[in-house]
Amino acid sequence: MTAPTDRIRALLTVPVRDDSAGYLDVLDPPEAADSLSLRVMQNPLFAEVYERAWRPVFTRLFSLGGASTAVQDRTLTAHLSRSGDRKVLDVACGPGNYTRRFAAGLTGDGLSVGVDFSAPMLSRAVRDNSGARTGYVRGDAHALPFADNTFDTVACLAALYLITDPFAVVDELARVVAPGGEVAVFTTVRTRITAVPGLGVLNKVSGFRIFGRHEITDRLAAAGLVDIEQTITGQGQFVTARKSPQTTSR
Numbered sequence: 001m002t003a004p005t006d007r008i009r010a011l012l013t014v015p016v017r018d019d020s021a022g023y024l025d026v027l028d029p030p031e032a033a034d035s036l037s038l039r040v041m042q043n044p045l046f047a048e049v050y051e052r053a054w055r056p057v058f059t060r061l062f063s064l065g066g067a068s069t070a071v072q073d074r075t076l077t078a079h080l081s082r083s084g085d086r087k088v089l090d091v092a093c094g095p096g097n098y099t100r101r102f103a104a105g106l107t108g109d110g111l112s113v114g115v116d117f118s119a120p121m122l123s124r125a126v127r128d129n130s131g132a133r134t135g136y137v138r139g140d141a142h143a144l145p146f147a148d149n150t151f152d153t154v155a156c157l158a159a160l161y162l163i164t165d166p167f168a169v170v171d172e173l174a175r176v177v178a179p180g181g182e183v184a185v186f187t188t189v190r191t192r193i194t195a196v197p198g199l200g201v202l203n204k205v206s207g208f209r210i211f212g213r214h215e216i217t218d219r220l221a222a223a224g225l226v227d228i229e230q231t232i233t234g235q236g237q238f239v240t241a242r243k244s245p246q247t248t249s250r
């Protein structure tokens with residue numbers, strides 16, 4: 001089978017600047033990040049502890065001590081990891097913890113591609129979560145380096161709340177998903193707990209955003225997606241949506 005990076009290269013709409021670290025880098029060298037949260041994501045030490053120490057704790061924090069968010073997370077990722085000849089895109093993939101899982105059941109020309117703009121996260125992804133159908137791109141979620149209608153499944157998990165312009169990213173998820181394909185998002189949502197006074201200031205300082213209940217679903221609908229389903233568990237929301245099979249181009 002052709003190496004995943006060669007197959008991903010063929011999907012890119014922009015030139016690769018560097019591939020020496022095992023991922024395809026289409027960006028200029030990293031600049032200072034916009035917010036505290038994004039600076040943390042660019043930190044090599046954080047990339048080291050992310051998958052084992054940070055992600056599981058954070059997922060549980062979303063359900064504030066309960067297990068519902070973790071259960072929903074497992075259900076969604078099991079669905080996204082189902083078998084088939086599909087192209088999957090994991091936007092803001094971090095250390096590739098989901099990217100590789102999404103590749104587990106792929107068959108035929110199936111391919112799972114992780115995109116992130118943090119070089120330390122991607123180094124970790126290449127080291128720990130590579131595979132025959134898994135590969136990585138250093139790119140910006142605001143301008144995904146792929147043509148319209150490319151992927152059967154597009155996921156963006158636990159990242160939109162950190163991203164500088166999350167609604168532009170939602171539009172990008174909708175743009176690159178193929179007709180008949182699905183988009184899946186896991187992110188924050190405003191609840192009685194996350195609406196407490198004072199949290200807004202903390203969010204501003206950290207760059208961590210809490211979305212209004214309909215902000216993500218409305219934007220997916222405005223981008224032309226259908227069959228939008230939202231599940232709120234604890235302080236998190238899981239949203240899935242589909243691009244109509246009749247969609248020709250956007």
Ligand SMILES: C[S@@+](CC[C@H](N)C(=O)[O-])C[C@H]1O[C@@H](n2cnc3c(N)ncnc32)[C@H](O)[C@@H]1O
Pocket residue numbers: 038041042055091092093094095097098115116117118121139140141142156157158159162163164
């Ligand atoms: C909390 S991690 C989530 C990783 C993984 N999706 C997960 O669910 O465990 C958020 C990731 O978003 C990435 N990120 C933030 N803004 C980005 C952008 N504009 N383009 C690409 N990646 C971005 C960060 O570098 C970080 O790796």
